[in-house]
Amino acid sequence: MSNRDASAVDEASVLIAGGGMVGLCAAAFLAQRGIRSVTIDRLKESSPLPRAAFFHMRTLEMFRSLGIEDAVRERSARDFVPEGAIVAMDCLAGRKLGDIMPSLNEGVEALSPCRRLYLNQPSLEPILRERAREAGATLIQGAEITDVRQDPESASVAIRDIDTGAERVLRGKYLIGADGAHSKVRDILGIRYEGRGAFSNSLTIYFTADLAPWIGDKAWSIIYVSNPVLGGFFRMNRTAQAGFLAVNIVGDPLRDPQAASNAAQDVSEDHLIDLVRAGVGAPDLAVRIDGFTRWRATASVAQRFQDERIFILGDAAHLMPPNGGFGGNTGIHDAHNLAWKLALVLKGHAPARLLETYASERKPVAQFTVEQAFARYVARTAPWLHSTQKPDAVVHDLEIELGHLYGSPTATHADPRETFGLPGSRAPHLWLTRSGERVSTLDLIGNYVLFAGADGGAWTQAAAAVARRLGGVPLDAYCVGKDLGDAQSRFAQAYGISPKGASLVRPDGFVAWRSHGEAADPASVLHEALARSLGHHCS
Numbered sequence: 030m031s032n033r034d035a036s037a038v039d040e041a042s043v044l045i046a047g048g049g050m051v052g053l054c055a056a057a058f059l060a061q062r063g064i065r066s067v068t069i070d071r072l073k074e075s076s077p078l079p080r081a082a083f084f085h086m087r088t089l090e091m092f093r094s095l096g097i098e099d100a101v102r103e104r105s106a107r108d109f110v111p112e113g114a115i116v117a118m119d120c121l122a123g124r125k126l127g128d129i130m131p132s133l134n135e136g137v138e139a140l141s142p143c144r145r146l147y148l149n150q151p152s153l154e155p156i157l158r159e160r161a162r163e164a165g166a167t168l169i170q171g172a173e174i175t176d177v178r179q180d181p182e183s184a185s186v187a188i189r190d191i192d193t194g195a196e197r198v199l200r201g202k203y204l205i206g207a208d209g210a211h212s213k214v215r216d217i218l219g220i221r222y223e224g225r226g227a228f229s230n231s232l233t234i235y236f237t238a239d240l241a242p243w244i245g246d247k248a249w250s251i252i253y254v255s256n257p258v259l260g261g262f263f264r265m266n267r268t269a270q271a272g273f274l275a276v277n278i279v280g281d282p283l284r285d286p287q288a289a290s291n292a293a294q295d296v297s298e299d300h301l302i303d304l305v306r307a308g309v310g311a312p313d314l315a316v317r318i319d320g321f322t323r324w325r326a327t328a329s330v331a332q333r334f335q336d337e338r339i340f341i342l343g344d345a346a347h348l349m350p351p352n353g354g355f356g357g358n359t360g361i362h363d364a365h366n367l368a369w370k371l372a373l374v375l376k377g378h379a380p381a382r383l384l385e386t387y388a389s390e391r392k393p394v395a396q397f398t399v400e401q402a403f404a405r406y407v408a409r410t411a412p413w414l415h416s417t418q419k420p421d422a423v424v425h426d427l428e429i430e431l432g433h434l435y436g437s438p439t440a441t442h443a444d445p446r447e448t449f450g451l452p453g454s455r456a457p458h459l460w461l462t463r464s465g466e467r468v469s470t471l472d473l474i475g476n477y478v479l480f481a482g483a484d485g486g487a488w489t490q491a492a493a494a495v496a497r498r499l500g501g502v503p504l505d506a507y508c509v510g511k512d513l514g515d516a517q518s519r520f521a522q523a524y525g526i527s528p529k530g531a532s533l534v535r536p537d538g539f540v541a542w543r544s545h546g547e548a549a550d551p552a553s554v555l556h557e558a559l560a561r562s563l564g565h566h567c568s
Contacts, residue, residue, distance in 0.1 A: 083354025
C-alpha cells in the first residue's frame with residue numbers, strides 16, 4: 030500500500046471500496062460533512078487513457094458545493110471545446126446525417142448556475158482525490174479487497190497489498206461498494222444484475238491523428254459516425270490531434286447481427302487503424318494507436334442497492350451504454366444522495382431507517398436512466414434493434430439531468446422547467462442577493478434549508494425551536510425578500526408557494542415539503558415535515 034495513507038488506522042466511520050470517480054466523490058461528499066472515510070482502490074494511480082466523460086449540470090452543482098467547480102472547468106477548457114454540438118455523420122469527411130444537440134449548453138442558464146462540460150477522468154480524479162484528502166479522507170491505493178463481512182454494529186473488509194501480499198482488516202460502521210462493473214462487494218453479497226443485459230462487445234480506440242482538416246474549425250463535442258464499416262462515435266481534444274473512437278458495430282448488422290455486435294473481436298493494430306480511417310473517411314490517414322479497451326454495452330440494474338450496512342452505487346449498481354453520458358453522472362448522484370443520509374445517521378440526527386431511502390430513491394432513477402441510455406443507443410447507433418427490443422420513448426435530456434422525482438407515486442421524472450418546487454423534485458435555481466452579492470438558491474443548500482416567502486416570517490421564526498426539538502439537526506432558515514433579496518419577486522412562483530408559504534429543502538437539494546400559505550401552528554407543521562424527512566415515525 031505504497032502511499033502516504035497506508036499507515037492509517039484500521040477503523041473509520043465509512044469504508045469505500047473503489048477509488049475511481051464515484052468512490053472519490055463519495056469520500057469527498059462525506060468529508061464535506063465531517064465524516065471520516067477510508068477508500069480502498071486496487072490501482073496505484075488513475076489510468077492514463079484519456080477516458081472523456083460528459084458532466085451534466087447537476088453534477089457540476091455538486092462540484093460547486095465541494096468548491097472544485099472552477100478547477101474542473103479550468104481543466105476542461107484546456108482540453109475540450111466548451112460549448113460544442115453533438116452531431117451525426119456518415120464519416121468525418123462525409124455527409125452530416127443530423128444534429129443531435131446543436132449546442133452543449135443551449136437554454137441552461139435559467140435552470141442552473143452551472144454549465145455542462147467534458148473532462149477526461151484522469152484529469153478529474155486527482156482533483157477529487159486532493160479535495161477528499163484535504164477534508165480528512167484516507168485513501169489506500171494498490172490494495173485489493175478479498176472479503177467483506179458485516180454484523181449488526183459494523184461492516185469490515187479484508188484487504189491485501191498488491192505488491193507485498195500483506196493483509197489487514199478494516200472496520201467501519203458502513204461500507205460503500207463503488208468498485209465498478211466487476212464489483213467484488215456486489216459479488217460477495219450475491220447481488221445480480223437484472224435488465225436487458227449486454228448487446229454489444231464494444232471497443233474504444235485511443236489514438237493520435239491530425240483530424241483538424243475535418244473538424245478543426247467546428248465546435249463539435251461528440252461526432253457519431255455510421256457507415257458500412259462501423260457505427261460508433263468520436264471524441265477529440267480541443268486541437269483535434271488526439272482522442273478516441275468508440276466502436277459498437279462493425280459491418281452489416283442486418284446481414285449478420287452477431288458478428289456486427291462483436292466489434293472487439295479483432296484488436297490488431299492494423300485493424301484498429303483501419304477502423305479510425307473508416308470513421309474519418311480518409312484511407313491514407315496517419316494514425317498512431319495509443320491504447321484500446323474492450324467493454325460490453327449493457328443495460329442492467331442490480332437487484333438490490335443495500336444489504337444491511339452495505340450499499341452499492343455507480344457501475345456496481347447500474348450499467349448503461351455511454352449514449353447521453355449518464356453512467357458516471359448517475360453514480361456521482363448516488364454518492365451525493367447517500368452521503369448526507371450517512372452523515373445525519375452517524376451524527377445521531379436521524380434514525381438508521383433514513384438509509385433505506387437510498388435504495389428506494391436511487392433504484393427507480395437508475396432503472397429510468399438505464400432505459401433512456403439504451404433508447405439513445407438504439408436511436409443513434411443501432412436503429413435495427415427498435416422493432417425487437419422496443420426501447421422506451423426518448424425524453425428530453427433535462428428530465429434525466431434535473432427532473433428526478435423522489436417519492437412520487439405517479440412518476441420518476443418530470444420536466445424541471447415545470448415542477449416549480451414540487452416535493453420530491455430538485456429545488457429550483459434562482460438568483461437572489463445576500464449582503465449585496467448575487468447567490469443562487471442552490472448555493473445556500475448544505476444543511477436542511479427552510480425558504481419562506483416575503484410574508485412568511487412565522488415559518489423562519491419557528492425553525493430554530495423545531496431544530497432543537499429534533500436533537501439539534503442543522504437547519505438554516507431564510508425569509509426571501511428580507512434575509513435574501515429577490516428584486517424581481519420571482520421566488521414564490523418558482524417554488525410554488527405564496528408570499529406567506531414556505532419550502533423545506535433537504536441537504537441534497539431536493540424539496541422535502543412545502544406549504545403554499547401560512548399555518549395556524551407553523552412550529553408543529555414544520556416539526557412534522559422535518560421529522561418525516563429525517564425518517565422518524567410520525568403519528
